[in-house]
Amino acid sequence: MDIFELEDAADIAFESGEYEECCVILKKLIELSDNIEMKGRYLRWYASSCARLGKMEEALEVYTECIENQPNSGTSYGFRAYVHNTLGNFNESIKDYDKAIEIKPISYFYTWRGQVKKKIGKLEEANNDFNLAIQHLSNVNELDMDCYDFDDLSKAYFELKNYDRSLECCSRAIELSENSHKTSLSDYKYQKARILIKLGKYDLADECIKSAAKINSSSYYYPFMYSLLYYKKNEYLKAIKFCDKCIEHTDHKKKVYIRRAKCHYALGNIDQALIDLNTYLDHNPLYNKAKELSKIYQGQSGSVYCWLSEINMIKYYDNFISEGFDEIDICKELTDDDIQNELNIDNEEDQQILINAIKSLNINDNDGPSN
Numbered sequence: 001m002d003i004f005e006l007e008d009a010a011d012i013a014f015e016s017g018e019y020e021e022c023c024v025i026l027k028k029l030i031e032l033s034d035n036i037e038m039k040g041r042y043l044r045w046y047a048s049s050c051a052r053l054g055k056m057e058e059a060l061e062v063y064t065e066c067i068e069n070q071p072n073s074g075t076s077y078g079f080r081a082y083v084h085n086t087l088g089n090f091n092e093s094i095k096d097y098d099k100a101i102e103i104k105p106i107s108y109f110y111t112w113r114g115q116v117k118k119k120i121g122k123l124e125e126a127n128n129d130f131n132l133a134i135q136h137l138s139n140v141n142e143l144d145m146d147c148y149d150f151d152d153l154s155k156a157y158f159e160l161k162n163y164d165r166s167l168e169c170c171s172r173a174i175e176l177s178e179n180s181h182k183t184s185l186s187d188y189k190y191q192k193a194r195i196l197i198k199l200g201k202y203d204l205a206d207e208c209i210k211s212a213a214k215i216n217s218s219s220y221y222y223p224f225m226y227s228l229l230y231y232k233k234n235e236y237l238k239a240i241k242f243c244d245k246c247i248e249h250t251d252h253k254k255k256v257y258i259r260r261a262k263c264h265y266a267l268g269n270i271d272q273a274l275i276d277l278n279t280y281l282d283h284n285p286l287y288n289k290a291k292e293l294s295k296i297y298q299g300q301s302g303s304v305y306c307w308l309s310e311i312n313m314i315k316y317y318d319n320f321i322s323e324g325f326d327e328i329d330i331c332k333e334l335t336d337d338d339i340q341n342e343l344n345i346d347n348e349e350d351q352q353i354l355i356n357a358i359k360s361l362n363i364n365d366n367d368g369p370s371n
Helices: 003-015 019-032 036-052 056-069 074-086 090-103 107-119 123-138 147-159 163-176 182-198 202-215 221-232 236-249 256-266 270-283 288-299 304-310 314-322 336-341 348-367
Strands: none
Touching: 003 019, 003 036, 019 036, 036 056, 036 074, 056 074, 074 090, 074 107, 090 107, 107 123, 107 147, 123 147, 147 163, 147 182, 163 182, 182 202, 182 221, 202 221, 221 236, 221 256, 236 256, 236 348, 256 270, 256 288, 256 304, 270 288, 304 314, 336 348
């Protein structure tokens, strides 16, 4: 096969989610290339495939090689910044995004730099970056925007909690990539599911995840999105199973450990929740959210207050305490009728959330968590 045939084969493998095969082909292209720009392109493509396989350390090495060969490549700095972020190297990630923006100021880099700053508690700077991403595309006619532009806007609006606008932009990204960019299309559909979950539209989110999986079921995002969906639906044991799959899928430490910790906490497994949080913090010590949760769990282990907070029912804390349900083990004994008659909770939707949460506590006692 000549270079052009190898490129076509790599493209087909990448778009089909066959990233291992894509890496094999790209290695051949890298060996054959004597043009520094083309070699840089193949190296970035190879690193991207590694990242999608969860091989973040290898991806980091390859992007570093790209930068050494082409020190003025804003794209290489931006992609290496993404890998640093995934590995929890937040300060290094911000430095790389700074350099990428200096060389090539595009909306994508502003959005991702904002997400990193948000993780380490620099909220004002983060929101400024999200607004800069939107501003960067504000003067572009929508008819001239491609799927990547709409995806950038969707992510920026999502971070600013404008979920309706985020959904609109994500839907446009999907429309523009329907007949091409299959890998991007699955990513956009997973992103749409994430927005729908935020909007509480769980059935539509489920359909979206299934649709994305038909395009690329090998993606890390498949179990990741189902872990989020079941967590939001208070189906914690199912969420834990998908968290486990996420962790098996990658060789790096993802924030799915935080989600699994929150599930364990909701089920009363405080010790396991702390183990997951500490595992994450060992690799990502700067992530504020994990540090805050760890302090809460250590300081109020097993408290009714934290359990109700986790299932978004803290407004009924006084009802529980005043009626003597001040320990998790006592709460496990509540019947469906007790929730209305003893705790004086009349809202039917809230009653059902509490009924399901108490069932989860008792199921966990009987069966134990799936790890």
